[in-house]
Amino acid sequence: MVRKYSKELLDKIVERQEMVDIKGAKVLVKNLPDSDEVGAMDPRLYNDSKKQMKIMRFMPKSMMKMDTSPKSIDKLRNMFGEIKSIPIVKKSIDIINENVEASDGYKIPVRVYKSETMKENAPILYFIHGGGFFGGSPDVVEELAKLIVEKTNILAFSVDYRLAPENPYPTGHNDCYSVLKWIYDSAEDFGGDKKNIFVAGDSAGGNLTQYCTTKDLEDKLGMVKGQLLLYPTVNMANVEDEYFKWSKDEYEIAPKHRHGVEMMLDIFNGMSDGMESILGTSDVKNKYLTPYIGDMKDLPPTFITVGEHDFLKVECLAYAAKLTKGGxxxxxxxxxxxxxxxxxxxxxxxxxxxxxxxMGNFILKYSK
Structure with missing residues (x-):
């Protein structure tokens, strides 16, 4: 299918990007390709979101709190499982379905992505989808994985770990780590280089990614060459320090978009309050669910990306600052x-x- 935007806009993003310092961390800021308005939503995103934002105007505040009833979880899963990407990959990419045995005998579904031009002894991307630990699927991020494979000729894996609340913490986390160990042991069977495994994940998947990296360090297995965290959940306990204190004052929002952006921030804020119930644990202030309080020592090269108006922006940029300070x-x-x-x-x-x-450039840079 054809992209919904021109290549000119893609080029303009690179032309208009700039490096800035935020709390001691170097941040590559990707400005809007066709607007200089401070705090404005991307015009394409705004146009696609107008209907949703109009509906949210009439939502009572009670509906902005996390409802963990089975009916509500099903509705959220349908929403989080929606496939929004358009297939734009032109190369032939084979998708191989595998099953990895968890410690309790459960068969964890895994997908393998191999392009027709895959490198010999290829670097490996292991992607873990997001969805608040209770939703999402490999389908949602499949085009992202395929596009990275196409542009880099690397090998990729994607995992369909078990979801909460039916499978409480740490089931999903352990599933992801089990698959990482399987990838390390099986890499050569698929033409991959087990010395160049990069773990990546978005949102809750970013938390699961950091868990895999942390466990790898603790077990001294040396499996993870680098990690890529896409708008990750890293401070579930909302631990405040010199880098982090969440506030709407941390956001630049254009006046014409303020109401819609603030509603989205309120919704995410309400959902974050229900994570303990979703995960089935009252202990979110540990280094696995809140890696923000963990030891930064010896972590591998780390890629972090987040959006200007994301509820998780404040903690993501704070985490980047702490990682930078930690060397x-x-x-x-x-x-x-x-x-x-x-x-x-x-x-x-x-x-x-x-x-x-x-993401592809990061993997190729650090796999050398």
């Missing part, structure tokens, strides 16, 4: 005019494709 080689990319989950919109927004390119 971690950190690449941080901020997309102006966007909120959450732009990785789910390949072919729809130029920023989504640009993000895939940046």
């Amino acid at each position: 971690v080689d950190t690449t941080t990319v901020l997309y102006k005019g966007f909120g959450h989950a732009y990785g789910d919109n390949i072919g729809v927004y130029p920023q989504s494709e640009d993000c895939a390119i940046e």
Whole structure:
């Protein structure tokens, strides 16, 4: 299918990008390709969101709180499982379905992506989808994985881990780590290089990614060469320090978009309050669910990206600052005019494709 934007817009994003310092971290800011308005939503995103924002105007505040009833979870799963990307990959990419045995015997579904031009002894991307730990699927991020494979000729894996609340924490986390170990052991069977495994994930998947990296360090297995965190959940306990204190004052929002953006921030804020119930644990203040309080020592090169209007922006940029201060080689990319989950919109927004390119460049840079 054809992209919904011109290549000129994709090029303009690169032309207009700039490096800035935020709390001591170098951040590559991706300005809007066709607007200089401070705090404005991307015009394409705004046009697609107008109907949704009109509906939200009439939502009572009670509906902005996380409802963990089975009926509500089903509705949210349908929403989080929606496929928004457009297939734009032209190369032939084989998708192989595998099953990995978890510690309790459960068969974890895994997809393998191999392009017709895959490198010999190829670097590996292991992608973990988001969805609040209770939703999402590999389908939602499949075009992102395929696009990275097409542009880099690497090998990719994607996991369909078990979801909460039916499978409480740490089931999903352990599933993802089990698959990482399987990929390391099986890499050569698929033509991949087990010495160059990059773990990536979006939103809750970013938390699961950091868990895999942390466990790998703790177990001294040396499996993870680098990690890519897309708008990750890293401070579930809302631990405040010199870098982090959430406030709407941390956001630049254009007056004409203020109501819609603030409603989205309120909705995400309400959903975050229900995470303990979703995960089935009262202990979110641990280094796995809140890696923000963990030891930054010895973490591999880390890529972080987040949108200007994302509820998680404040903690993501704070995490980038802490990683930088801790001596971690950190690449941080901020997309102006966007909120959450732009990785789910390949072919729809130029920023989504640009993000895939940046991810691929990061992997190729650190796999040398």
